[in-house]
Amino acid sequence: xxxxxxxxxxxxxxxxxxxxxxxxxxxxxxxxxxxxxxxxxxxxxxxxxxxxxxxxxxxxxxxxxxxxxxxxxxxxxxxxxxxxxxxxxxxxxxxxxxxxxxxxxxxxxxxxxx
Amino acid sequence: xxxxxxxxxxxxxxxxxxxxxxxxxxxxxxxxxxxxxxxxxxxxxxxxxxxxxxxxxxxxxxxxxxxxxxxxxxxxxxxxxxxxxxxxxxxxxxxxxxxxxxxxxxxxxxxx
Numbered sequence: 001x002x003x004x005x006x007x008x009x010x011x012x013x014x015x016x017x018x019x020x021x022x023x024x025x026x027x028x029x030x031x032x033x034x035x036x037x038x039x040x041x042x043x044x045x046x047x048x049x050x051x052x053x054x055x056x057x058x059x060x061x062x063x064x065x066x067x068x069x070x071x072x073x074x075x076x077x078x079x080x081x082x083x084x085x086x087x088x089x090x091x092x093x094x095x096x097x098x099x100x101x102x103x104x105x106x107x108x109x110x111x112x113x114x
Numbered sequence: 115x116x117x118x119x120x121x122x123x124x125x126x127x128x129x130x131x132x133x134x135x136x137x138x139x140x141x142x143x144x145x146x147x148x149x150x151x152x153x154x155x156x157x158x159x160x161x162x163x164x165x166x167x168x169x170x171x172x173x174x175x176x177x178x179x180x181x182x183x184x185x186x187x188x189x190x191x192x193x194x195x196x197x198x199x200x201x202x203x204x205x206x207x208x209x210x211x212x213x214x215x216x217x218x219x220x221x222x223x224x225x226x
Contacts, residue, residue: 004157031212033213035216040218041218042118042203042216042217042218042219043158043203043205043216043219044216045213045214045215048212048213058213092157092158097163098145098146098207098211098212098213098214099145099146099165099207100146100163100165101163102148102150102160102163103148103158103160103214104157104160105157105158106157107156107157108157
């Protein structure tokens with residue numbers, strides 16, 4: 001299966017700053033997904049990133065807060081902007097399916113906001 | 115809104131015992147049901163993908179069943195081992211929506 005490299009693996013950030021998370025895949029994929037898991041919550045889809053088009057955001061997530069880039073078929077970034085303590089979460093990128101095929105995840109970014 | 119529920123939220127099991135837990139999902143417009151295992155400091159790992167009512171899948175000591183008419187899936191672990199300690203996530207997909215909706219997970223701890 002594809003190898004997914006996500007970085008940083010963890011970070012501690014100051015309130016009001018922004019952090020960009022990178023996700024690199026060793027093969028070309030059409031769709032990449034960005035998830036967040038806040039403490040005690042379920043893994044929640046932030047947006048779907050397709051190469052060559054704007055990302056599709058889920059209800060409750062907006063582009064100004066979570067801008068996403070997808071410059072090619074192997075790479076994507078998620079920026080968490082103007083961070084507050086509520087943004088402390090694990091952020092995951094993934095590839096793969098939602099139907100008959102499983103998703104494959106990066107190792108995650110564990111983000112803490114002071 | 116697609117709501118996926120898992121129970122129990124956490125579970126402690128003695129090594130060697132068998133256990134099971136539940137995933138409930140809306141049965142209308144069902145497309146697929148996924149199970150993942152998420153160990154601490156690692157990425158979620160796919161266990162099973164099931165699409166047909168009555169599906170049963172097995173991977174070593176772990177198996178899963180699917181009932182799409184009533185909207186539930188069971189995950190079974192036989193003869194639990196310490197390495198089974200992890201959070202087990204289920205996720206459901208509905209027709210027409212190109213995404214998975216995850217439950218909150220069942221956190222399993224195996225006591226030696």
